[in-house]
Amino acid sequence: MKVVLYAVRERKGWRARFSVAWEADAAYWGVKAARIVRVTETLPLGIAVRACDIWNERLVGIERGEWQEQRGQGQGQGGGLAQGLAEEFEKVVRTAWELAGEKREALQNARVETGERGVGLREREKVPLAGWIQVVSDLLMGRSLLREEAIELLASALPADCTIDSLALLQHAALAGALQLTAAVAPRPAPPPRHGLRGWISERLRAAPRRRRAQDLACRRCGSGKDKLRHTPCAACGRQACAYCEACLTMGRSRECGLLVIGVPRLAAQAMPIAAHQIPTKEMLSERWGLSPAQSAAASEALRFLAGQEGDAAAGIRQRESQSFLLWAVTGAGKTEMIFPLLDAVLSRGGKALVATPRRDVVLELAPRLVKAFPGRNHAVLYGGSPDRWANGALTLSTTHQLFRFQEAFDLVLIDELDAFPYHNDPMLHYAADKCRKQDGVTVLLSATPPPRLQREVARGTISCARVPVRYHRHPLPVPVRLASPSIAHLLRKQALPAKVVEALASSVRRGAQVFLFVPYVKQVDSFVQLVRSYADKLGIPAQAIAGTSSKDEERTGKVVDFRNSTTRLLITTTILERGVTIPRSDVFILDAHNPLFDASSLVQMAGRAGRSADDPFGFVYYGAPSWTDSQRNATLQIRAMNALARHKNYLLV
Ligand SMILES: [Zn+2]
Ligand SMILES: [Zn+2]
Structure with missing residues (x-):
């Protein structure tokens, strides 16, 4: 424009x-x-x-x-x-x-x-301009929207008697200080002014004419720099080389001549702080939310962090220095229950909370549980194409990509499965997660397998962390058993499975378990299904009870249903099912466990499919591979360490 x-x-x-x-x-x-x-x-x-x-x-x-x-x-x-x-x-x-x-x-x-x-x-x-500006300011507070999005939001919520043009209204609100208007792709803002001598020097330097760099543009919405920007002739502004951001293109085009509307946060809208004496005790947490001892302990540590403290009685409690807290909970620990008291603490003090998760199906599954746990609160459920698009919720549940549309909006930001695709290794989503938190808000990261960088921070003590080393049913995690086996490529060439693998599979089938069999590549799934089917007699199941699925499979949802109701007994799949799918009474086989595609996190997640239910807490996990790699070693060490911690803390039933 x-x-x-x-x-x-x-x-x-x-x-x-x-x-x-x-x-x-x-x-x-x-x-x-x-x-x-x-x-x-x-x-x-x-x-x-x-x-x-x-x-x-x-x-x-x-x-x-x-x-x-x-x-x-x-x-x-x-x-x-x-x-x-x-x-x-x-x-x-x-x-x-x-x-x-x-x-x-x-x-x-x-x-x-x-x-x-x-x-x-x-x-x-x-016209009653002040009243309308107030409405606009309320609607857009904490948002970061492209022009079209902001206008769509205003159109959906402004009173019918508001005759003033939307763009003029945005400009009025900006003049009143309620909004910040900027270009969606703009030069990176200068760092905040320094004080003292260094401030004086940098001020003099700024005052002096200096050569400005031409290529310091960045996307104000997703934080991407020049490597993600493309320059094209633009009809909207008439320029020959108007930049747009390729990184966040799926969320609408963010461009140099496109307006970005940022709702300025208001002090009055902050959540009331939590006083130390208001933090519920472990007993209260267990009673109100039905938490296990391990869940209560972790939740109360996180609550203390929300209240501005960190550390524990042993190490000494101190004022918290950072804004991020890691909740490191093993697979099957029941993390959803643990976040309820945190959300409650913020919502009951007039604050706003966000739960962000990488996958849409998790959003859909979690939404009814949150609505049930927090009745009477405004909820917004956001994912690509969701009907709540402009809902203004005290509690927002969202896929990670929707976070681009917020800025300084939430007192509490909960990031679920931060190590999972697409969040893992994506600086853009990290930028969005930071941007949507209020300046003095708190981010709680949830993960069963924190990325190595975060694990190092935990070891150094630079991030506060509570571990939940035990599952909700209070039995230890199954420890992977090593199964020496030739590579999948070799097995497919020979059209034969090693006797040890066949025996282990048959024993899982005999004990009535559902069998996950993970392979590294999508292209291996179908041929491996054929190979395993040729052993159907030895496994004691009909050939059609052996199936395969992958990220490329359009019938995946149906096949998971078949697996869940035991029509399928043995499912050959890839890391697409490494998380999210919980099948009672299941055993896990990972073949080619030495493949570099399977990192330690992935191996822990896949192993985490076994022994999830209280009826069958002792599933079996096998790592089948010709060699023993660092990833397999690390994964096994992580699992053993969590079991040892659970035993040490007396969380285990046996
Ligand atoms: Zn962008
Ligand atoms: Zn343009």
């Missing part, structure tokens, strides 16, 4: 601004009888944002009066100043074009306008 660039005489000097609806600014400054100078030619948003940055960075120099004196020399104050400002604009806009990598003609039409006292006031009095 194109916008109006202008400068207004504020207390500290002439500050440059841009407007997406000039009538709003004319009225606003008219009331204040402020002096303004505006460029009458509209400019691409990306250029106007850069021009404002350049102008306002030099404000320090302008404030000191150097600029004004220099410009005003030898001329009458009024005309000289007006001409000086117009020339200044010309220079700034030319620099902005140059930095954007395009050459343009100099500006033709910049002229000074002085607001006439009272004009804007009369305009504004015709």
Whole structure:
């Protein structure tokens, strides 16, 4: 889009601004009888944002009066100043074009306008503007939306008698300080000002003219830098090379001339802090939420963190220094129950909480449980295409990608399965998770298999962490058994399974277990199904009770249902089923466990499918491979360490 660039005489000097609806600014400054100078030619948003940055960075120099004196020399104050400002604009806009990598003609039409006292006031009095601005501010608080999204949201919620144009309303709200309007792709904001001597030095440096880097653009929505930005000719702003962000394209196009509307958080909307004496005891947690001793202990540690403390009685309780807390709970620990008291603590104090999970099916499964646990609260359930798109919930449940649409919105951000696809190794989603948390809010990370980086932080003590080393049924995790076996490629070539593998599979079938058989590659699934079917007699099940599925299988959901109701007894699959699917009484075989696709996390997750139910807590897990790798060793060590901790803490029933 194109916008109006202008400068207004504020207390500290002439500050440059841009407007997406000039009538709003004319009225606003008219009331204040402020002096303004505006460029009458509209400019691409990306250029106007850069021009404002350049102008306002030099404000320090302008404030000191150097600029004004220099410009005003030898001329009458009024005309000289007006001409000086117009020339200044010309220079700034030319620099902005140059930095954007395009050459343009100099500006033709910049002229000074002085607001006439009272004009804007009369305009504004015709409509209940303040009330509407309040509505807009409430609707958009904590949001970070593209122009179309913001307008769609306003259209869905504004009162019918609101006759003012949506864009003008956004501009009015921005002038009132309720919104921040910016370009969705813009130069990275400067770091916050420093204080003291270093601040003084950096201020002088900023005041001095310096060469600005041309390529410092970033997507303000997802945080991606120039490697994810593409430049194309743009019909909306007329530029030859208007940048857009490729990384978050699935959420709508974020571009240099596209408006990003950010709702400014309000102090009054903060959650009330939790006082230390209000933290429920383990007994209270167990009684109200039905938590096991291990769950209660971890939840109460997390609650203490929410209340601003960390550490334990043994190590000493201290003021918390960071904003992130890791809840490291083994597979099958019952983490959903554990997050209830945390959500309750925030919601009951008027705060806003978010539960973000990588997968849509988890969102859909969790939603009814949260609604049941917190009746009477506003809920928003967000995923691609969800009907709640603009719901303003005290409790928001969302897929990770939807987080881009928030900024400083939540007092508590719970990130489920942070090590899972697509969250794992995606800096964009980490940026979004940080961005959506209020400045003094807390992030709680939930994982059964934290990534190595996080495990190192735990070991160094740089992140607070509570471990839940035992499952809700209080039996130890099955420890993987090593099964020496040739590679899958070899087995397929020979069309034969080793006797040891066949015997272990048959014994699982005999004990009535459902058998997960994991292989590394999608392309191996079908041929391996054929091979295992040729052993159906030896396994004691019909050949059609052996099936396979993968991420490429459109009938996957149906096949999982067949497996759940035992129509299928042995399911050959890939890491697509490594988490999320819980089948009572199941055993796990991982073949080619040495394959680099199976890292330690993945091996722990797959092993975590076994022994989940209280009826059959002792499932079997086999790692079949020709060699024993670090990943297999680490996975086994993690499982043993959790079992040892559970025993040490007396969490085990036996
Ligand atoms: Zn982006
Ligand atoms: Zn454009």
